[in-house]
Amino acid sequence: MKIKSILIANRGEIAVRVIQTAKIMGISTWVIKTSKEPYAYYLSEADNIIDFTEQLADIPEFLDIENIIKAAKEHNIDAIHPGYGFLAESPVFASRCAEEGLVFIGPSSDAIYRMGNKTIAKQLAREHKVPLLEGSQGNIETPEEALKMAKKIGFPVILKAASGGGGRGMRIVEYEKDVQKMFKMASSEAEKAFGDPSVFIEKYVRNPRHIEFQVFGDKHGNIIHLGERECSVQRKHQKLLEESPSAALTPELRERMGKAAINIAKSVNYYSAGTVEFLLDEKSDFYFMEMNTRIQVEHPVTEMVTGLDLIEWQILVAQDEVLPLKQKDVKINGWAIEYRINAEDVQAGFSPSLGSVEKISYPRSKNIRIDSGVVQGSLITPYFDSMIAKLIVHGETREKAISYSANALKKLWIKGLKTTIPFCKAVLANKNFRKGKYDTSFLTSEMKTTYFVDPDEEMLAAFFATYDFVRELDSEEKRVVDFDKGKNMAPWVLKKRLRSL
Amino acid sequence: MNSQNGKTTKDKFIACTPSNKKFEVSNPLSEKVKVKGKKLDLRVIEDPEGFSYIIYKNKKYQVDILEKNQNKYTVTINGVWYSFTIETPISYKRRKTLSKNGSSSKIEVINAPMPGKILDVMVEENSEIKQGEPLFILEAMKMQNEIVSNVSGRITKVNIKQNDSVMKDDVMLEIEKS
Numbered sequence: 001m002k003i004k005s006i007l008i009a010n011r012g013e014i015a016v017r018v019i020q021t022a023k024i025m026g027i028s029t030w031v032i033k034t035s036k037e038p039y040a041y042y043l044s045e046a047d048n049i050i051d052f053t054e055q056l057a058d059i060p061e062f063l064d065i066e067n068i069i070k071a072a073k074e075h076n077i078d079a080i081h082p083g084y085g086f087l088a089e090s091p092v093f094a095s096r097c098a099e100e101g102l103v104f105i106g107p108s109s110d111a112i113y114r115m116g117n118k119t120i121a122k123q124l125a126r127e128h129k130v131p132l133l134e135g136s137q138g139n140i141e142t143p144e145e146a147l148k149m150a151k152k153i154g155f156p157v158i159l160k161a162a163s164g165g166g167g168r169g170m171r172i173v174e175y176e177k178d179v180q181k182m183f184k185m186a187s188s189e190a191e192k193a194f195g196d197p198s199v200f201i202e203k204y205v206r207n208p209r210h211i212e213f214q215v216f217g218d219k220h221g222n223i224i225h226l227g228e229r230e231c232s233v234q235r236k237h238q239k240l241l242e243e244s245p246s247a248a249l250t251p252e253l254r255e256r257m258g259k260a261a262i263n264i265a266k267s268v269n270y271y272s273a274g275t276v277e278f279l280l281d282e283k284s285d286f287y288f289m290e291m292n293t294r295i296q297v298e299h300p301v302t303e304m305v306t307g308l309d310l311i312e313w314q315i316l317v318a319q320d321e322v323l324p325l326k327q328k329d330v331k332i333n334g335w336a337i338e339y340r341i342n343a344e345d346v347q348a349g350f351s352p353s354l355g356s357v358e359k360i361s362y363p364r365s366k367n368i369r370i371d372s373g374v375v376q377g378s379l380i381t382p383y384f385d386s387m388i389a390k391l392i393v394h395g396e397t398r399e400k401a402i403s404y405s406a407n408a409l410k411k412l413w414i415k416g417l418k419t420t421i422p423f424c425k426a427v428l429a430n431k432n433f434r435k436g437k438y439d440t441s442f443l444t445s446e447m448k449t450t451y452f453v454d455p456d457e458e459m460l461a462a463f464f465a466t467y468d469f470v471r472e473l474d475s476e477e478k479r480v481v482d483f484d485k486g487k488n489m490a491p492w493v494l495k496k497r498l499r500s501l
Numbered sequence: 502m503n504s505q506n507g508k509t510t511k512d513k514f515i516a517c518t519p520s521n522k523k524f525e526v527s528n529p530l531s532e533k534v535k536v537k538g539k540k541l542d543l544r545v546i547e548d549p550e551g552f553s554y555i556i557y558k559n560k561k562y563q564v565d566i567l568e569k570n571q572n573k574y575t576v577t578i579n580g581v582w583y584s585f586t587i588e589t590p591i592s593y594k595r596r597k598t599l600s601k602n603g604s605s606s607k608i609e610v611i612n613a614p615m616p617g618k619i620l621d622v623m624v625e626e627n628s629e630i631k632q633g634e635p636l637f638i639l640e641a642m643k644m645q646n647e648i649v650s651n652v653s654g655r656i657t658k659v660n661i662k663q664n665d666s667v668m669k670d671d672v673m674l675e676i677e678k679s
Contacts, residue, residue: 351615419580422579456558458522460562460578462516464578465566465583466516466587470530
């Protein structure tokens with residue numbers, strides 16, 4: 001079945017990205033307008049808009065499965081693309097689409113469910129002989145049990161609070177003698193923090209790299225991979241920069257990891273775009289973490305090195321077509337790096353920086369790609385995530401990609417907001433990053449400052465502030481005194497004027 | 502208007518950082534501009550699209566006024582921000598005397614930097630806090646933001662509790678600076 005219309009149940013840059021491909025394929029696009037950003041850029045790019053601004057549901061618009069399905073049916077739309085985010089990984093949404101005769105552009109509901117459930121996913125990996133971080137299958141009750149388990153897994157191990165997160169209730173144990181003591185500590189910490197003392201044990205990998213494989217399948221049983229992405233530059237598990245390929249992989253390792261990724265996908269008869277995440281340790285041993293059953297934010301680096309359009313492939317697969325390429329036809333050309341430009345203040349612990357985009361200046365070149373959901377005048381609101389654009393740079397080699405990137409970042413300017421651009425520059429300036437030697441501890445252990453500063457900048461900033469201040473004083477003086485306006489005059493200006501009368 | 506008076510006030514200024522680092526700037530609008538007594542060979546360019554640049558030592562710097570309120574400025578240079586208070590030598594002296602006499606406020610009011618939800622409050626009334634220690638966690642934009650204290654002192658007031666929703670600039674806490 002040929003898809004003639006798509007409802008994009010998402011916003012921002014990914015909505016714009018899907019619209020771009022749909023246009024090329026001659027598919028008409030529909031998007032949802034919300035009261036939170038009724039003037040957003042993605043709305044102006046779409047062919048049709050469905051107005052949700054009058055909806056007074058308790059659930060946010062893009063999580064409201066039934067309303068979205070109702071809207072798609074009302075307008076006779078063929079298919080729904082969920083972008084990334086909640087709907088993309090909701091087995092309920094995928095199955096509701098199927099029930100209502102709508103094409104869900106993504107994998108099967110069953111694949112989403114099984115990969116979304118960590119216990120099932122790990123079980124599948126084990127059955128298909130994909131290495132994974134071994135651990136206790138359930139919670140550990142006693143210190144003795146903890147010791148027995150730790151010996152079985154091999155040191156170092158990590159104790160984690162079952163209902164935990166954010167590092168609390170976590171203990172890394174290096175030696176046998178510490179297990180029982182650490183178990184008691186982790187358990188009491190978990191009790192205090194989460195009201196639940198349950199703890200489980202896992203193999204601990206010190207400073208791993210985060211490597212993920214892009215896989216693609218069709219409904220005819222073909223599954224291939226499109227190489228890896230290196231996503232080790234992270235802050236609190238948020239990816240900030242991604243590259244493809246990874247400097248850590250040899251062709252031999254790539255082949256082994258790619259096969260493992262395909263095996264994981266095959267275990268759930270996967271079709272559409274998916275990502276299999278691995279941890280890679282210093283000895284080049286890799287462990288399956290999870291599979292993301294959707295298109296990823298960082299998919300452009302894969303597109304840049306393979307020359308493919310992954311959104312197009314998603315649509316083709318949803319139309320029951322066969323994958324356009326076989327594994328042996330996939331060629332990786334050169335190197336691509338993606339920089340996430342977020343509205344965040346890197347000088348204040350990456351806290352969100354709200355406001356409006358005053359002006360944008362993009363670097364332009366045929367090896368530069370920018371995916372963005374904002375234009376001049378767009379507002380950055382607290383309702384959605386802080387990503388404003390992605391800068392993707394391609395080079396024939398990693399060195400060239402880095403040097404082109406440095407130039408591109410110098411020219412890129414999103415005026416009116418604090419952004420992560422100075423952070424990206426600081427990453428590029430790091431010696432070990434340039435050598436490709438980094439892991440997920442990079443940001444905390446390698447980067448002395450999280451933003452790039454030229455030594456003369458503070459002095460120039462002091463000059464410019466003074467320059468603007470004096471210019472303002474000058475223009476104030478030149479103006480004729482308007483008594484009505486005087487009422488609203490700043491007291492210090494008024495005082496100065498009175499003095500000079 | 503007394504032009505001579507106007508001229509002398511335009512000669513010399515002091516840009517002060519929050520940590521009291523001083524930059525003396527003379528003749529900022531002329532070619533004889535000096536910073537910290539050193540003559541600088543620089544140019545300010547405003548392009549037709551509304552972007553401003555400083556050219557200095559053959560390098561081009563993106564500059565922008567991010568915020569200004571009377572004589573308080575936040576300027577970005579190549580995306581990195583700096584805060585200054587611009588003073589004349591006379592107002593600088595006055596401010597210094599004032600702060601020496603301790604008439605400036607000892608109470609630091611912590612406002613919500615953005616709207617969001619309070620996930621955790623790490624302090625209580627009367628607890629002592631050091632600069633850089635966490636005060637509370639505010640969830641906004643799908644992120645947990647740890648708000649840290651920029652002063653040391655004693656908490657005198659806590660207006661928030663876990664799961665409160667707050668608007669931007671709501672008063673969260675008051676700290677008596679030590």
